[in-house]
Amino acid sequence: MATIMNGKELAKKIRENLKKDCEELKKQGIHPKLAVIMVGNNAASKVYVKSKSKACDEIGIEYEEYFLEETICQEELNQLIKSLNNKREVNGILLQSPLPKHLDINRAFKTISYRKDVDGFTPSSVGKLVMGGDTFISCTPYGVMKMFEEYHIDLTGKEVVIIGRSNIVGKPLAQCCLANNATVTICHSRTKDLKEHTKRADIVIAAIGKAKFVTKDMLKEGVVIIDVGINRNEEGKIVGDVDFENVEKIASYITPVPGGVGPMTIAMLMNNVIKAAKEQNKEDSIF
Numbered sequence: 001m002a003t004i005m006n007g008k009e010l011a012k013k014i015r016e017n018l019k020k021d022c023e024e025l026k027k028q029g030i031h032p033k034l035a036v037i038m039v040g041n042n043a044a045s046k047v048y049v050k051s052k053s054k055a056c057d058e059i060g061i062e063y064e065e066y067f068l069e070e071t072i073c074q075e076e077l078n079q080l081i082k083s084l085n086n087k088r089e090v091n092g093i094l095l096q097s098p099l100p101k102h103l104d105i106n107r108a109f110k111t112i113s114y115r116k117d118v119d120g121f122t123p124s125s126v127g128k129l130v131m132g133g134d135t136f137i138s139c140t141p142y143g144v145m146k147m148f149e150e151y152h153i154d155l156t157g158k159e160v161v162i163i164g165r166s167n168i169v170g171k172p173l174a175q176c177c178l179a180n181n182a183t184v185t186i187c188h189s190r191t192k193d194l195k196e197h198t199k200r201a202d203i204v205i206a207a208i209g210k211a212k213f214v215t216k217d218m219l220k221e222g223v224v225i226i227d228v229g230i231n232r233n234e235e236g237k238i239v240g241d242v243d244f245e246n247v248e249k250i251a252s253y254i255t256p257v258p259g260g261v262g263p264m265t266i267a268m269l270m271n272n273v274i275k276a277a278k279e280q281n282k283e284d285s286i287f
């Protein structure tokens with residue numbers, strides 16, 4: 001039976017420490033603040049944004065929300081981002097994705113100052129991640145790395161197979177694993193024989209967005225399973241990308257859904273906001 005990697009507990013511990021950090025900063029007159037921009041009415045995004053504001057409240061991070069009309073044009077969005085870049089009291093800027101189709105998300109991300117890029121999505125942050133500089137790491141990959149650390153899972157020399165090549169999860173996660181000396185393969189919808197890759201993996205990270213996509217027959221005994229998926233099954237229950245009940249029987253470690261990677265993503269966002277507030281108030285800032 002696998003050890004269940006409890007992201008909910010670890011995230012709670014991280015948030016408690018951040019709350020203390022935030023109190024310390026406030027004693028120095030620094031009031032960490034996150035600005036969140038959401039465009040349109042995406043139901044899932046509304047849920048994410050709400051949980052982010054709740055986490056900020058709990059830690060003591062100030063929070064501003066900008067809900068923009070679905071019909072806003074690129075220039076208006078970019079202008080808002082620029083005004084937040086220039087607002088001294090705002091330490092972090094988060095543009096919730098996805099955006100309506102007529103907007104170019106990469107143009108918008110590029111407009112966010114790398115000093116306030118708490119999501120780690122700007123070209124500067126991604127470039128520094130690839131080249132090994134200190135930067136904001138995007139929150140889901142960062143959360144996964146913290147879970148490896150907590151459970152003493154050493155990536156050195158391990159075969160890591162990531163399923164999914166998104167800019168938010170797959171690609172930055174591959175860089176994080178590489179930086180920790182793993183041998184990394186990124187698989188995706190055009191991969192010819194997925195099972196051939198997953199079967200030899202010591203660690204499989206699933207970020208596909210399809211319920212029960214990863215099954216026991218695709219894996220070797222003792223594999224570590226990280227499930228990044230958040231899907232709803234036929235009964236409306238939240239489930240991951242992995243067939244948990246069966247895979248758990250052969251895995252050494254596995255993350256549950258809910259209660260695995262999800263809470264870690266938010267905890268690491270909070271971590272990045274506190275880091276941003278500290279860095280922006282340092283004389284010898286690395287940013």
Ligand code: GUN
Nearest residue numbers: 094095096097098119139
């Ligand atoms: N949409 C889905 N996940 C995320 C995230 O982590 N950050 C942002 N900005 N948008 C998202």
